[in-house]
Amino acid sequence: MRGENRDECTSCTKSRAGMTAPAPELERRIGLGSGITLNMINMIGVGPFITLPLVVAAMSGVGGGWAAGWGALAGWTLGALIAVCDGLVWSELGAAMPEAGGSYTYLREIYGSRGAGHLISFLYIWQLGFSAPLSIASGCIGFAEYAAFLVPGLNGMVPGLPVRRTSVLAACVCLFIVMLLYRNLSQIARMAWVLWGGVMFTMGVVLVAGYTHFHPELFRLPPHAFALSPGFFAGLGAATLLATYDYWGYYNVCLLGGEMRDPGRTIPRAVLLSIFAVALLYLAMNVSVLGVIPAGQMSRTAVADMVARTLGTHAAAAVAALIMWTAFASVFALLLGYSRVPYAAALDGNYFRAFAHVHPKHRFPDVSLLALGVVAAVFCFFTLAQVIAALVVIRILLQYVLQQIGVILLRMRRPEMPRPFRIWLYPLPPLAALAGFLFILVSRHEAQREFLYAVVVAAAGGLLYLIRARRRSEWPFAQWETGPR
Numbered sequence: 001m002r003g004e005n006r007d008e009c010t011s012c013t014k015s016r017a018g019m020t021a022p023a024p025e026l027e028r029r030i031g032l033g034s035g036i037t038l039n040m041i042n043m044i045g046v047g048p049f050i051t052l053p054l055v056v057a058a059m060s061g062v063g064g065g066w067a068a069g070w071g072a073l074a075g076w077t078l079g080a081l082i083a084v085c086d087g088l089v090w091s092e093l094g095a096a097m098p099e100a101g102g103s104y105t106y107l108r109e110i111y112g113s114r115g116a117g118h119l120i121s122f123l124y125i126w127q128l129g130f131s132a133p134l135s136i137a138s139g140c141i142g143f144a145e146y147a148a149f150l151v152p153g154l155n156g157m158v159p160g161l162p163v164r165r166t167s168v169l170a171a172c173v174c175l176f177i178v179m180l181l182y183r184n185l186s187q188i189a190r191m192a193w194v195l196w197g198g199v200m201f202t203m204g205v206v207l208v209a210g211y212t213h214f215h216p217e218l219f220r221l222p223p224h225a226f227a228l229s230p231g232f233f234a235g236l237g238a239a240t241l242l243a244t245y246d247y248w249g250y251y252n253v254c255l256l257g258g259e260m261r262d263p264g265r266t267i268p269r270a271v272l273l274s275i276f277a278v279a280l281l282y283l284a285m286n287v288s289v290l291g292v293i294p295a296g297q298m299s300r301t302a303v304a305d306m307v308a309r310t311l312g313t314h315a316a317a318a319v320a321a322l323i324m325w326t327a328f329a330s331v332f333a334l335l336l337g338y339s340r341v342p343y344a345a346a347l348d349g350n351y352f353r354a355f356a357h358v359h360p361k362h363r364f365p366d367v368s369l370l371a372l373g374v375v376a377a378v379f380c381f382f383t384l385a386q387v388i389a390a391l392v393v394i395r396i397l398l399q400y401v402l403q404q405i406g407v408i409l410l411r412m413r414r415p416e417m418p419r420p421f422r423i424w425l426y427p428l429p430p431l432a433a434l435a436g437f438l439f440i441l442v443s444r445h446e447a448q449r450e451f452l453y454a455v456v457v458a459a460a461g462g463l464l465y466l467i468r469a470r471r472r473s474e475w476p477f478a479q480w481e482t483g484p485r
Contacts, residue, residue: 027259027363028258028259028260028261028263029259029261030253030256030259030260030261030266031261031262031266032265032266032269032270034192034193035252035253035256035260035266035267035269035270036269036270036273036274036277037192037193037195037196038192038252038253038256038333038336038337039249039250039251039252039253039270039271039274039333040196040199040249040274040277040278041192041195041196041199041326041329041330041332041333042249042250042252042330042333042334042337043246043247043248043249043250043274043275043278043330044199044203044249044278044281044326044329044330045139045142045246045249045326045327045329045330045331045334046138046139046142046143046146046323046326046327046330047138047139047142047245047246047330048246048282048285048286049142049146049303049323049326049327050142050145050146050300050301050384051242051243051245051246051388052072052286052289052298052302052303053298053299053300053302054242054385055072055075055076055239055242055243056069056071056072056290056295056298057298058071058072058075058235058238058239058242059071059072059074059075059235059236059239060235060295069290069295071232071235071236071239072239072286072290073283073286073287073290074236074239075236075239075240075242075243076239076243076282076283076286077283078236078240078243078436079240079242079243079244079246079247080243080247080275080279080282080283081432081436082240082244082247082432082433082436082437083244083247083248083250083275083279084272084275084276084279084429085428085429085430085432085433085436086400086404086429086433087250087251087271087272087275088272088423088424088429088430089403089404089407089423089429089430089433090102090250090251090254090271091267091268091271091272091421091423092268092407092419092421092422092423093106093254093403093407093410094251094253094254094257094263094267094268094271095263095264095265095267095268095419095420095421096417096418096419096420096421097109097257098257098258098260098263098264098267099257099258099344100255100256100257100258100259100340100341100343100344101255101257101258101340101341101343101344101345101348102251102254102255102257102337102340102341103124103254103341103399103403104121104124104125104341104344104345104348104350105121105257105344106403106406107120107121107124107399107402107403107406108120108121108348108350109410110406110407110409110410111402111406111409114475115475116475118350118469118474118475119462119465119469119475119476120402121345121350122345122350122351122461122465123398123458123461123462123465124398124399124402125341125342125345125350125351126457126460126461126464126465127394127395127398127399127454127457127458127461128338128341128342129342129371129372129375130390130391130394130457131390131391131394131395131398131399132334132338132341132372132376133372133375133376133378133379134376134379134387134390134391134394135248135334135338135391136174136331136334136335136338136372136373136376136379137170137174137376137377137379137380137382137387138245138384138387138388138391139327139328139330139331139334140170140171140173140174140327140331140376140377140380141166141167141170141380141382141383141384141387142323142327142384143169143170143173143324143327143328143331144166144167144169144170144173144380145166145300145301145384146301146304146320146323146324146327147166147169147320147324148166149301149304149316149317149320150317150320150321153165154166154169163381167380167381170380171377171378171380171381173328173331174331174373174376174377174380175373175374175377177328177331177332177335177373178335178369178370178373178374180332181332181335181336181339181364181369182359182362182364182366182369183362183364191332192329192332192333195325195328195329195332195333196329198322198325198326198329199325199326199329201322202319202322202323202325202326203281203285205307205315205318205319205322206285206288206289206303206306206307206319207284207285207288209288209292209306209307209310209311209315209319210285210287210288210289210291210292210306210310211288211291212310213291213292213309213310214288214291214292215291215292216291233443234443234444234445236443237439237440237442237443237444237447238443238444238445240436240439240440241388241389241392241440241444242388243282244392244437244440245388245391245392246282247275247278247279247282249274249330249333249334250271250272250274250275250278251271252333252334252336252337253266253267253270253271254267254271255337255338255340255341256336256337256340258340258344259340264420264421265420265421267421268420268421285303288306289302289303289306292306292309292310293305293306293309301320303319303323304316304317304319304320304323307319335369335372335373335376338372339364339365339368339369339372340365340368341368342355342365342368342371342372343355343356343358343365343367343368346368354367355367355368355371389446389450390450390453392440392450393441393447393450393451393453393454394450394453394454394457396437396440396441397441397451397454397458398454398457398458400433400437401434401437401438404430404431404433404434404437405430405434407423407430408427408430411426411427
């Protein structure tokens with residue numbers, strides 16, 4: 001049995017009578033169609049609607065005017081290439097280890113469940129306690145900002161408090177979604193199809209509005225627009241960071257690996273198909289907006305403004321409401337997927353045992369869901385830019401870099417491991433993804449600040465792990481084998 005010295009084993013939990021009982025198991029109910037819809041509503045969300053003007057602003061120094069628009073498209077394209085390369089890594093690992101928890105399981109097995117993998121997988125769960133609520137909060141903040149487009153009074157402050165009304169609304173939306181997810185997974189899967197339909201309809205309206213009023217002259221490129229200067233690469237790094245944030249979510253089915261039907265085939269297909277579909281939608285949507293609104297005139301609600309210019313104010317109000325629907329759907333999928341990760345770690349004995357609790361009737365990890373939801377509601381009181389930058393850098397350093405290196409190490413250490421899906425053109429995709437993530441980290445002007453956030457999170461998590469491991473006689477204080485099982 002793995003981890004004899006733990007107070008909770010991976011295959012059993014203690015009953016009130018002191019006897020052992022089988023650990024509650026999740027049921028495999030999600031097929032390919034539902035997996036793709038959950039991924040896509042996770043990926044699209046409010047991200048591209050709220051970050052488009054930020055991406056254009058990041059590239060404003062590459063030549064001015066609509067050179068910034070072309071630079072923004074370069075950021076979206078580079079982000080898509082990184083997503084494909086990283087998605088191939090997720091596909092191989094997810095198909096080989098289809099369990100709840102996703103990266104937690106992968107990092108534990110890659111680096112040794114009785115050695116360094118015990119610490120690394122704990123640090124992943126620890127950082128997820130920050131990065132997952134930050135990601136969830138970003139969707140809620142975007143929801144509230146578009147709500148303020150419809151109700152301008154929401155832009156004000158709460159009387160007597162240094163808090164914006166949009167922040168309060170965002171936190172309330174987060175808690176409401178927690179309440180919706182507090183139910184059986186079959187009901188949630190049906191709900192996801194309805195939410196996905198709203199997302200696709202929103203994208204369709206935006207594309208029709210943009211391409212029926214498209215101005216080709218806005219795409220004329222000035223001479224020397226893309227001189228490869230330090231400023232160009234700094235802008236491209238900032239734009240790619242935002243684009244990477246918008247693409248993230250293609251791995252949602254990996255977090256739900258323990259609930260996927262035929263995971264060896266379903267997980268890779270859901271990951272890759274959702275990336276290709278969303279990349280096409282993002283590029284098409286950005287071109288449609290950039291063909292109507294000059295780069296220097298973009299506001300935070302640029303998509304709704306574009307529809308107002310083309311179809312009128314009533315249509316713009318309807319699109320703003322649809323974007324709010326999209327943000328709501330994204331948060332719904334994010335919270336659903338992330339709530340399974342602390343559950344998996346706690347069930348494995350490598351996180352706080354309360355997170356292993358499963359709702360006795362509906363069979364979902366209720367404590368994990370509630371904890372992430374409450375923390376996300378708190379993060380709703382930060383700004384969107386702060387939330388996005390912090391979560392991307394923390395996650396790259398404490399998850400993605402380790403995972404890109406790890407998939408190569410796993411091939412070397414365990415070549416006999418069954419792999420229903422193998423990375424195309426291996427080892428180029430993990431190396432390319434690693435290079436892309438490192439470019440995002442080092443190319444931006446404010447990279448040091450977010451890097452410091454990640455270091456603080458890692459140091460605090462490492463200290464907590466060592467204190468806990470000492471008390472529980474776990475690695476490095478236990479006489480365990482230090483390699484993979």
